Amino acid sequence: MEHYGKTLKQLRISRNMSQQEVCAEIMSRSNLSRFENQEYIPGFDKVIQLLANLGVEMDEFMYINNNYHISHYERLYEQLIHAENRRNHSELMEAAAKIAVEKGTNRGFYELYLLSQMALLENKLPAAVTIAQISDEMRTVLLDTENWLFTDFRRLNNFLRIFNLEEAVFLYRRAVKEFEKYEAFPRENNIRIYLALNLGQMLAEHGQQAQAVTHFEQAKEYAGKKNKLFQKLTIEASLERVVQASAETKDNKGFKELLVVLSEMGYTDTVAALKNYQK
Structure with a gap:
């Protein structure tokens, strides 16, 4: 397994653990020694058990193995x-x-x-x-997937706009249902938030303002649960744009004041991004 054994050895030493402590009831000490010296490749299940004894998650192990780089x-x-x-x-x-x-x-x-x-x-x-060529490549992949994995949610979010509105709504609803099994997944991150936000933007572009607001509110609620400040502000910007499109006034004083506060805090990139959502 590439140089995984070497990384595991470094972690073991940093934990001040003996080989016997790490490999207890998993494999022989000699096999662990061979693994650490790149002479033996254990089964994946064995590696998972070794990491559990070290108190290290697989994602962190892979990050460390890549010299602390993504x-x-x-x-x-x-x-x-x-x-x-x-x-x-x-x-x-x-x-x-x-x-x-x-x-x-x-x-x-x-x-x-x-x-x-x-x-x-x-x-x-x-x-x-062309968009048509991209659509030809990705439509079948997303429409024919039966058991969604985490990567499929990310894929849908990335390519949502190749679908017509009816298909996008259908896939979003399916994604929300499928996402239930990933609620506790550590890498859940922002995908569900952005799926609702991106679908809301599509609905707004098609003149379905009420439905757009509903999806923006869903995105906002989920961002609040996950303490995602930037995402909440991004959603507020999208909501502001939809509301302004049908309102007589163009006053968005509250949003502008938030941008000022963020600028004073040094979040210039964030402010620039939020302003782009207003365009």
């Missing part, structure tokens, strides 16, 4: 999302170019490439593929 995929994904959220065209094109180099690595990188191309198209920038 994976190359996650790094490129974050660069893309960061650039897209702030509508920074130069950074977006730079991220898309880096991702294009990796598109043949595996299916994950290929889908990330499609996502980067969709971001370019939505920002009216040159792209190598």
Whole structure:
């Protein structure tokens, strides 16, 4: 398992634990020693048990094993999302170019490439593929998936806009139901929040303001439960835009005051992103 044994050994030593303490009732001490020295590859279930004895979760172990860095995929994904959220065209094109180099690595990188191309198209920038081509690649993947995994929620959130509104609503409702089994999952993060927010934005664009507000409120409620301040403010911006579209007044004093407070606290990137949601 690559250099996982070496990492496990480092963790064991840092915990001041003997080999016998770590491998008790899991494997022989000699096999653990061989694993630590890259001479033996134990079953995955054995590695999980060894980590449990060390008190280390698999996600943290993988992070440590990668020298305290996120994976190359996650790094490129974050660069893309960061650039897209702030509508920074130069950074977006730079991220898309880096991702294009990796598109043949595996299916994950290929889908990330499609996502980067969709971001370019939505920002009216040159792209190598069309929305129709992206749709042809991803529609079947999402519509035919029976047992959703965590990655499928993220995939739906990324590619929600390739579907028509009726399909998007159907998939969102299914996702909410499927998401129940992931309520306690440590990596749950922001996906459910953004699914509701993104569907709300689609509904607003199609003139279904009341339904849009309902989904924004759902996103806001969930963000509140998870103590996600930035997401709550993003949702407030979307709600403000929908309300203003049908109101006689354009006064959004409360929202502007929040932006001032955030600016004074040094969250300039956050303020810029929130302003983009108002456009």
